[in-house]
Amino acid sequence: MTNLIEVKDLHKSFGELQVLKGVSEHISKGEVVSIIGPSGGGKSTLLRCLNLLEVPTSGQIIFEGVDITAKGVNVDKHRQKMGMVFQHFNVFPHMTVGENITMAPTLLGKKSKAEAEDMAKELLNTVGLYEKINEYPGRLSGGQKQRLAIVRALAMEPDVMLFDEPTSALDPEMVGEVLAVIKNLVKGGMTTVIVTHEMGFAREVSDRVFFMDGGVLAEKGSPEELFGNPQNPRTKEFLGKVLY
Amino acid sequence: MDILMNIVKVVTRYWNLLLQGTANTLLLSAITVLVGIVIGSLLALMRLSNFHIGHFRPLNAIATIYTEVIRDTPLLLQLYFFYFLVPMMFPGIDMGKTFSVVLALCLNSGAYVAEIIRAGISAVDKGQTEAARSLGLNYRQTLTKVIFPQAVKNILPALCNEFVSVVKESSLASTFFVGELMTQYKTINGVIYLAIEPLIIVGIIYFILGFSLSKCVAALERRMSTSD
16 A cells, blocks of 8 residues: 555644644555544644644655655645545635535636536535535535535545544534545545544544544554554543543 | 704704715715725735745734824824825925825724724634635635635624714814814804804714714624625
8 A cells, every 4th residue: 555644753832832742654545544532632733734734843744755844845736635624614604505615626727617516516416415506504504514514625636535523513413414424435435534533433434543642643553453452551541431 | 942043043054064064074084984995905915915034024014013003193193293294295285284184084094994804804714714725725815715705794894884983083184174074063163153052963963974874884784694
């Protein structure tokens, strides 16, 4: 398997606060990785460093063979290949559902308007939002907004999808519909990195699970290893609290 | 009862002056806010610009200093300042005192408009910028396609409020007799030696202007928030 993303000795500080204290890892093409761990452990910061929404204090991110942390690299170009889904959806409220999807591919010259519209219809169909295409996001539920956010990212045809706690802001009854969309995506072979508190989901879909605590990857392994037989006492303690 | 009689007398005798003053006040305020929007937008763009020399951002610094100086000194002082400065800057050319006053009002309003625009932009959720950037949009595309269209909703009602306050603040320009509503008060007061009565009339006119404009702004705000 080829490396899609390589992280080398990543550090990130916010002022005095050290959030990432040296993370090195690689993610292969087609791999599904879940990052779990307590709040404040650096999970989201690590994810946000991957597409440089947070600029690392030191260390490197190598994406598709290019060091995107190097000076003079056009980060915008590389971000087009990394889709991201946020906890709070961040759909564009001033655009219709359809425009939310077509805006980036047409503006960035990836697709003609007609092509983008065709793709938007197709994508909306797959997540059950086809009839909402001309509505504004203000009229969607949280689960619908998040499904829209996912297909908005997919419209750029990314090589990897990054999910930052995609179900944490949802009403409980809407979690399932969003996880189902992600599961479908994973089945289709999309390389996926997901920060999540949904342990059952992480266990089910992941190839590997990272347990992150105190700014380092405290433990990593297959879901069976990490959930079934955790080695690190911090992992044991954390899982003991969240799995009951 | 005397006051009432005098009010009627003032209105019947000087209604054309009052009308003219009201028109001038509205015109003066409109010019002030329109030019203020141009200046304010420029200042806001300067504050948003990424241009820097080392860590120093000169455009940002200039705009910030300008805005702070204007907002933290009295408008009346600024009016005096330009009243004396403009003739010194253009010796031999008579720009007229009205020009100085309008210039001061515009420069003053520009600083407030800049602050309105800045606040309107920073009120847009940070997640919107992150979402746009994560799709691969650059900074400029993010501003024009995602941030500005949403900021307009915050900015427009606040700009109308700025117009309402300029209508009232422009009364300070009467210090230089530029013909707006408060100047007409001084004229009437000087002719018939009545202080309270014309003041009441002028006050009522200001109130009607301010009140009805504020109601319009409130209606605009309601429409803006429902069109989401």
